[in-house]
Amino acid sequence: MGAKLRDTRRRIRSIQSTMKITRAMELIATSRIVKAQQRVEQSRPYAERLTAAIADVASITNNLGNPLLEARPDPKFAAVFVVTSDRGLAGAYNSSILRRTEELLSLLRSEGKEVKLFVAGRKGISYFRFRGRPVEESWTGASETPSYEDAKEIADALIQRFNDHEVDEIHGVFTNFQSVVRQKAVARRFVPMAVETVDRPQEDQDRPLNQYIFEPEPEALLDALLPRYVETRVYNALLESAAAEHAARRRAMSAATDNAQDLIKVLTRVANQARQTEITTEIMEIVGGAEALRQASGE
Numbered sequence: 001m002g003a004k005l006r007d008t009r010r011r012i013r014s015i016q017s018t019m020k021i022t023r024a025m026e027l028i029a030t031s032r033i034v035k036a037q038q039r040v041e042q043s044r045p046y047a048e049r050l051t052a053a054i055a056d057v058a059s060i061t062n063n064l065g066n067p068l069l070e071a072r073p074d075p076k077f078a079a080v081f082v083v084t085s086d087r088g089l090a091g092a093y094n095s096s097i098l099r100r101t102e103e104l105l106s107l108l109r110s111e112g113k114e115v116k117l118f119v120a121g122r123k124g125i126s127y128f129r130f131r132g133r134p135v136e137e138s139w140t141g142a143s144e145t146p147s148y149e150d151a152k153e154i155a156d157a158l159i160q161r162f163n164d165h166e167v168d169e170i171h172g173v174f175t176n177f178q179s180v181v182r183q184k185a186v187a188r189r190f191v192p193m194a195v196e197t198v199d200r201p202q203e204d205q206d207r208p209l210n211q212y213i214f215e216p217e218p219e220a221l222l223d224a225l226l227p228r229y230v231e232t233r234v235y236n237a238l239l240e241s242a243a244a245e246h247a248a249r250r251r252a253m254s255a256a257t258d259n260a261q262d263l264i265k266v267l268t269r270v271a272n273q274a275r276q277t278e279i280t281t282e283i284m285e286i287v288g289g290a291e292a293l294r295q296a297s298g299e
Helices: 002-059 091-112 124-128 147-163 218-298
Strands: 077-083 114-120 133-140 168-179 182-191
Touching: 002 077, 002 147, 002 218, 077 091, 077 147, 077 218, 091 114, 091 124, 091 168, 091 182, 091 218, 124 133, 124 182, 133 147, 147 168, 147 182, 147 218, 168 218, 182 218
Parallel strands: 077 114, 077 168, 114 133
Antiparallel strands: 168 182
């Protein structure tokens, strides 16, 4: 067997082994997408109810003294919380997030603000450290299956920096999971936050607004609700990013499997051609040897 044929067959076996791994990773990512998507959908009702509660409390007072709602004059420092993955093999997932982060950093610097980085995920940590950019705090190990405890730890660290006046704004950069085939890197400002307007149902728009009696006072309620709101925003960012990561990995592994199959077809044709060349050469050698023996016998 010729060296070219042996080398081609060895490459085919190697690609087949790799294809088994990519196919298995694709199936695993596919199974995890469903669970991650369910967690995203299950978290939304809580976030909506919490937003509605804050809007109700804020609507009855014009003096919102909570620092999480007040924009500070002449802000100098901005915290940017970036959500990346702990593992690779997810296509353009991390590069999209980091590109969107660089755009936000450029915008904040153009506004005269100094940026402090807070990063979740080993890929983001490696990216900034390789470029010599300091990371204030980092978190790893929860990019694929984040828990509310993880979100609370991150939110507490961010809020503490804000309350201590180490930062004047808190921004988040994460991947918005829109569907299995569509994810988008987005940047959102978490703090100071704008109280969102809650849309009322069409049949209730002509009715008078409900009047509430709050106990304790509205300011005390905001003090309790707003930190939970920030935790919810961070948790939602982690859940959305986890679902997007699984979707991106499934798509990347599917493309890798398809490319491996195409490459195996090409290499199989190369191997067949090499084998055919060897067979033709052997036949020619046999024919040539037989002809030489015939001529020698005739002499």
